[in-house]
Amino acid sequence: MTKNIWILNHYGTNMYRDQAGRHYWFAENLRKLGAKPTIFCASTFHNSNGKIDIGADKYASEQVNDIPFVFVKTPDYKGNGRSRIWNMVSFYRNLFPVARHYAKRVGKPDVILASSVHPLTLIAGMKIAKKWGIPCVCEIRDLWPESIVAYGALKKNSILARLLYQGEKWIYKKADKLLFTMEGGKDYIVDQGWNQEKGGPIDLNKVHHINNGVDLETFEYNKEFHTVDDEDLNNENVFKVVYTGSIRKANNVRKMVEAAEYLQFKGHPNIQLLIYGDGTERAELETYCQYRELQNIKFKGFVEKNKIPYILSRSDLNIMHFEQNSLKRYGASLNKLFEYFASGNPTISDCEFGYDLIQKYQCGMVIDNANAKLLAEMIIHFSSMPKAEYSVYCNNARVAAQDYDFTRLTGKLANLLGVETTDRPMVQTGSETEER
Structure with a gap:
């Protein structure tokens, strides 16, 4: 039975601060199964100037809610330039002495879950695991370099891209198991021609998805x-459409502004768009709304993560947006989507993903690459929907949230890591029966 589990996540420091997030919730639920998870992360916070002060040492360790965090010393960085790359390299290099020293203190792990975003964490996890003769599960949360190529920052046929693809293939070959957050992980490997059926080195039987x-x-x-005192949010006399997230060019919130403009022009005063979040495009979009005298859209600014559930619970419809690129065919693993499901309200999306969950659960409406007019017409459709029909979408959203509750997801991970789970009862929730 696996007991000691080391989770390597460079950016897990934010989970320590927020007491939330994928690996925090995995660790919390693994403890309930009798396992002993420990999260290794950088001493710096991602997208923030904050850091954990560890002095002259290589690392520091703290516990939050009985979950041990090990902070590996890493230098400060800003943006996506050289300082961030050096931060990644430092995390990789320092993991090895930190792992040796920490293992002497508390004992070696039985299994390592090494999680990307960047591949150096995966390589470190495999090397440490090999030295101690234990398995390493490599978790792929982002496709490198495919994501960089898809967003146009790297040419697919460049020398650097080819080297990165070869490195990616090597990792997939050497990992004891592969765990993709996107459902189309196997499809990606097949598309690259790396699976054994196409003469490649990768056995698809070791590829999993959570x-x-x-x-x-x-x-x-x-x-x-954690409620919010917001008269617009609590207004029962309007149909509230909510977006939560960043307001940057990649998020294309401008399309939502244009949808609001269409709604106002068509005369739908009962519909209100509420935008929660911040980013580089916010000021420009607010100025545009003032210039066009739009009364049906409001930018609410940044809110703490723990207030998002209340905000979503007061919405009538949620908006999902994703930039069109080649990655979408492999599926989505966007945290926001599952919070939308948990709100128990329908979701509309302008991007059809492979293995699309909104379509699978019939808890909203998806029109791929929808323009502002189509987005507005979807909003009108839901705002005028009969109550009985609307309730079906709401109920389906709750079913989706139950199926993707971390209690259930941790059961899948425990089986993958070799944690004994047979003492837990089988329950029926949502669309399938699983251990819980």
Whole structure:
């Protein structure tokens, strides 16, 4: 029976601060199964100037809610330039002495879960695991370099891209198991021609999938105890359409502004768009709304994560947006989507993903690459929908949230890592029966 589990996640420091997130919730639920998870992460916070002060040492360790975090010393960085690359390299290099020293203190792990974003964490996990003769599960949360190529930052046939693809193939070959957050991980390997059936080195039988999800217990707690005093959000006389997330060029919130403009022009004063989040495009879009005298859209600014559940619970419809690129065919693993499900309200999306969950659960409407007019017409459709029909979408959203509750997802991970779970009862929730 696997007991000691080391989770390597460079950017897990944010989970320590927020007491939330994929690996935090995995660790929380693994402890309930009798396992002893430890999260290794950088001493710096991602997209923030904050850091964990560890002095002259190589690392520091702290516990939050009985979950041990090990902070590996890494230098400060800003943006995506050389300083960030050096931060990645430093995390990789320092993991080895930190692992040796920490193992002397508390004992060696039985299995390592090494999680990307960047591949150096995966390589470190495999090397450490090989030295101690234990398995390493490589978790792929981002396709490198495919993501860089898809967003146009790297040419697919460049020398650097070819080297990175070869490195990616090597990792997939050497990993004891592969765990993709996106459901189309196997499709990606097949498309690259790396599977054994096409003469490649990778056995598809070791490829697994566990998506992101939502901790429903935490969601419900935050919804009740972290409320927002917002007269627009609490207005029962309008149909509220909510977007939560960044407001940057890649998020294309401008399309939502244009949809609001169409709604106002067509005369739908009962519909209100509420945008929660911040980013580089916010000021420009607010200025545009003022210039066009749009009364049906408001930018609410940044809010703490623990207030998102309450905000979503007060919405009538949620908006999902994703930039069109080649990655979408492999599926989505967007945290926001599962929070939308947990709200128990329908979701509309302008991007059809492979293995699309909104379509699978019939908890909203998807029109691929929808323009502002189509987005507005979807909003009108839901705002005028009969109550009985609307309730079906709401119920389906709750079913989706139950299926992607981290209690359930951790059961899948425990089986993958070799943690004994046979003492847990089988329950029926949502679309399938699983251990819980």
